[in-house]
Amino acid sequence: MSKRGDGAAERVLGGLLRRGAHLLDPHGEEPPDGGVPVLWWDNGEYPARSRITASFAGGRRRLLLHIDRPDGEGPTVDLSRVTAVWRSRPSGPQAHPAVTDPTQRAHAELQAEVMLDGVGSLLPARWLPGTRADELRAHNKVLHLARAVDLGFTVPDTTYTNDPDELAAAYAAASGRLVAKQIAAERFRIDGAPHRAYTTVVTRRHLTSRHRLRHEPVILQPYVDKAVELRVIVVGERVFAAEIDASGSTAARDDWRHYDNDRVRYGPHELPADVARRCARLVADVGLTYAALDFIVTPAGEYVFLELNSNGAWGFVELWAGLPVSDAIAAWLIGTPAEGPAPTDGVNP
Amino acid sequence: MTDFAEALESGVELLRALPRRRAAVAGARRAAADWAARRPWLRAQLVVDERPGTPVVDYDLLLDHPDGGTVALTAPSEDGVPWLVDHSTHWAAGHLVSVDGVHVSVPQALTMLRSLSRRDASPYEEIVDQCLIAAAAEDDTEPLTAEELQATADEFRRGRGLRDRASTLAWMAAAGLSGDRFDAYIAGIARRRRFRRAKEAELAPARLAARPEDFARVRAVWVAAPEPVTATSPAELLSAPTGTAGPGADAAAPAGAAGPEVDAAAPAGGSLDGLGDLVVTVATRWEAELPEPLRGAPPGRVVGPVRGDDGLFLTGAVLARTPAAADAGTLAAAGRAAFSQWLAERRAAATVEWHWT
Numbered sequence: 060m061s062k063r064g065d066g067a068a069e070r071v072l073g074g075l076l077r078r079g080a081h082l083l084d085p086h087g088e089e090p091p092d093g094g095v096p097v098l099w100w101d102n103g104e105y106p107a108r109s110r111i112t113a114s115f116a117g118g119r120r121r122l123l124l125h126i127d128r129p130d131g132e133g134p135t136v137d138l139s140r141v142t143a144v145w146r147s148r149p150s151g152p153q154a155h156p157a158v159t160d161p162t163q164r165a166h167a168e169l170q171a172e173v174m175l176d177g178v179g180s181l182l183p184a185r186w187l188p189g190t191r192a193d194e195l196r197a198h199n200k201v202l203h204l205a206r207a208v209d210l211g212f213t214v215p216d217t218t219y220t221n222d223p224d225e226l227a228a229a230y231a232a233a234s235g236r237l238v239a240k241q242i243a244a245e246r247f248r249i250d251g252a253p254h255r256a257y258t259t260v261v262t263r264r265h266l267t268s269r270h271r272l273r274h275e276p277v278i279l280q281p282y283v284d285k286a287v288e289l290r291v292i293v294v295g296e297r298v299f300a301a302e303i304d305a306s307g308s309t310a311a312r313d314d315w316r317h318y319d320n321d322r323v324r325y326g327p328h329e330l331p332a333d334v335a336r337r338c339a340r341l342v343a344d345v346g347l348t349y350a351a352l353d354f355i356v357t358p359a360g361e362y363v364f365l366e367l368n369s370n371g372a373w374g375f376v377e378l379w380a381g382l383p384v385s386d387a388i389a390a391w392l393i394g395t396p397a398e399g400p401a402p403t404d405g406v407n408p
Numbered sequence: 409m410t411d412f413a414e415a416l417e418s419g420v421e422l423l424r425a426l427p428r429r430r431a432a433v434a435g436a437r438r439a440a441a442d443w444a445a446r447r448p449w450l451r452a453q454l455v456v457d458e459r460p461g462t463p464v465v466d467y468d469l470l471l472d473h474p475d476g477g478t479v480a481l482t483a484p485s486e487d488g489v490p491w492l493v494d495h496s497t498h499w500a501a502g503h504l505v506s507v508d509g510v511h512v513s514v515p516q517a518l519t520m521l522r523s524l525s526r527r528d529a530s531p532y533e534e535i536v537d538q539c540l541i542a543a544a545a546e547d548d549t550e551p552l553t554a555e556e557l558q559a560t561a562d563e564f565r566r567g568r569g570l571r572d573r574a575s576t577l578a579w580m581a582a583a584g585l586s587g588d589r590f591d592a593y594i595a596g597i598a599r600r601r602r603f604r605r606a607k608e609a610e611l612a613p614a615r616l617a618a619r620p621e622d623f624a625r626v627r628a629v630w631v632a633a634p635e636p637v638t639a640t641s642p643a644e645l646l647s648a649p650t651g652t653a654g655p656g657a658d659a660a661a662p663a664g665a666a667g668p669e670v671d672a673a674a675p676a677g678g679s680l681d682g683l684g685d686l687v688v689t690v691a692t693r694w695e696a697e698l699p700e701p702l703r704g705a706p707p708g709r710v711v712g713p714v715r716g717d718d719g720l721f722l723t724g725a726v727l728a729r730t731p732a733a734a735d736a737g738t739l740a741a742a743g744r745a746a747f748s749q750w751l752a753e754r755r756a757a758a759t760v761e762w763h764w765t
Contacts, residue, residue: 066546066547069547070547239491239492239495241492246499247493247496249462249463249464249493249496249498250429250463252463252498253498253499254462254493254496254497254498254499255496255497255498255499256492256493256495256496256497257496257497259492259495264457264466265491265495267466267482267484268484268491268494269491270484270486271484271489271490271491271493271494272490272491274488274489274490274491275490275491275492275493277491277492324588324589324592377549378546378549381549381551
């Protein structure tokens with residue numbers, strides 16, 4: 060389930076086809092030589108260009124998806140036969156263009172979202188990373204940090220708060236080396252221009268507007284010195300670790316999401332086995348089959364857990380660090396062992 | 409209330425009322441100057457904190473304390489803006505341009521400016537082109553070979569006159585690149601180079617088949633001058649204007665190569681009185697790369713003088729023409745032409761967003 064043009068989906072599709080899967084044809088027919096049929100569908104096509112019916116009558120349950128193609132044709136898929144669902148980058152339901160009133164569009168899209176959640180919960184399928192509800196729950200930083208602590212990860216002293224009185228106290232506790240982060244990464248606008256709150260190194264200037272904290276909870280953590288940052292990708296039981304060395308970049312030093320690729324080095328990283336096991340366990344513990352975990356490796360070699368992204372990006376881990384994530388996802392979806400380098404080569408079992 | 413207490417209260421009110429936008433700073437300075445002029449004993453100064461990547465500014469007011477020392481006032485008001493929103497940056501802060509979702513940071517752009525290679529393109533165009541090629545090459549995960557990296561590094565250094573270790577290190581220091589970063593930078597160029605070469609090889613045969621007339625090898629002579637130069641035969645063009653560019657130059661051209669040419673600036677004087685500086689070129693070119701008036705001209709016939717877009721008059725003649733053949737040199741030229749067209753089409757269809765214009 061992903062929007063058209065999603066490069067990650069293209070790569071995974073390649074892995075599926077190499078394993079003998081085939082894309083469902085426009086009529087929903089399966090080829091005579093078998094192989095696992097694959098449907099690339101975006102929930103952004105629903106309800107405008109797809110029809111879903113769930114019926115319970117006469118002791119029978121029907122779960123049908125019909126996709127309307129521009130030529131009037133289109134496959135009908137029996138959703139009760141779906142064995143695995145990958146939510147890559149779904150667009151989210153979109154009302155038909157004929158529905159023009161914004162409130163009515165929002166209404167139609169909410170109905171569609173609830174319908175999809177309900178039908179999804181009835182599929183006899185494995186989900187990656189999980190259902191929408193699973194993803195939302197696990198993505199919550201308060202929840203997954205608490206679970207990480209329970210599992211023995213090293214985490215920075217962390218305060219989640221909207222209490223202005225906490226700010227100067229946290230600043231003092233961090234000896235003036237404090238960072239602030241959003242609880243949920245969302246864009247917003249200032250004077251009409253899209254803005255974003257990256258990881259912010261807190262200065263004394265920030266303390267002078269402590270009253271603003273009342274308006275939104277934030278995360279406060281001491282600045283953790285880093286040798287490198289890690290993005291750890293968990294796919295089922297497989298764990299891939301890419302290190303990100305942004306020490307040479309002024310722009311990306313405090314937050315690699317500034318992507319300054321000429322000055323940031325990416326490469327595979329071999330995780331200690333116990334850390335790798337704990338990563339897989341955390342992801343399963345929060346109810347997911349996939350997640351992207353962020354760590355700092357301190358100059359002393361300590362692995363400090365920062366956060367879990369329940370559908371976090373992995374494309375750069377494959378492209379820039381050379382780790383075969385798409386193949387692992389394809390293998391998970393189709394239910395076969397993944398190909399790829401030995402577990403010790405930046406990839407841990 | 410003492411004068412100082414009144415000043416503190418009034419200063420806080422001033423700060424709370426100042427508009428917190430970069431565009432309004434001049435007005436804020438005037439308001440603060442008026443306020444300060446009414447209280448000269450405070451020696452008040454407004455400090456403007458303009459943060460990068462956001463239109464939001466902060467203000468402080470510095471005052472003299474009656475007993476000596478400085479008092480710094482800051483007084484953010486309750487305007488309902490959440491804390492991290494107030495301290496956020498434009499999502500593309502630090503980015504110069506985004507091309508089809510590929511973002512170019514300011515440091516990357518600065519590095520690109522140091523490595524731009526095409527004289528026929530503006531820096532704007534070349535940055536966009538680099539982004540398009542990088543995006544198209546993104547799916548290539550095949551590791552680069554040592555030979556590819558070495559060839560790219562050699563080409564890069566030659567192009568910038570970095571002929572030894574010392575000059576290369578100096579360039580790296582000026583660009584702010586460490587050894588590792590330089591290697592990564594060269595690897596990026598090598599990947600784009602590999603993509604470009606593969607694409608050229610892929611597109612070349614069809615381009616040659618579709619437009620063989622563009623890839624005839626043409627030996628020609630032409631004179632460009634600020635005033636019209638007339639000639640009745642190619643021989644006049646080869647010998648008369650300067651006496652330095654003539655058939656002798658022809659012998660220098662290796663068979664099958666588009667390229668070697670002789671340019672000579674002729675001093676005004678003698679029979680050339682009144683012509684000003686002129687340039688004589690004797691060269692072998694692909695048909696499509698000849699000066700426009702000579703394309704398709706029959707050998708031996710003088711063309712011109714014709715005034716060009718650059719204001720110069722061109723007079724010339726085709727000396728010989730060899731039809732296109734599918735040899736390596738011709739296919740390479742066809743590949744380059746096809747790639748240019750492919751890139752132009754991508755550029756026309758691309759979504760380009762310059763963030764700081």
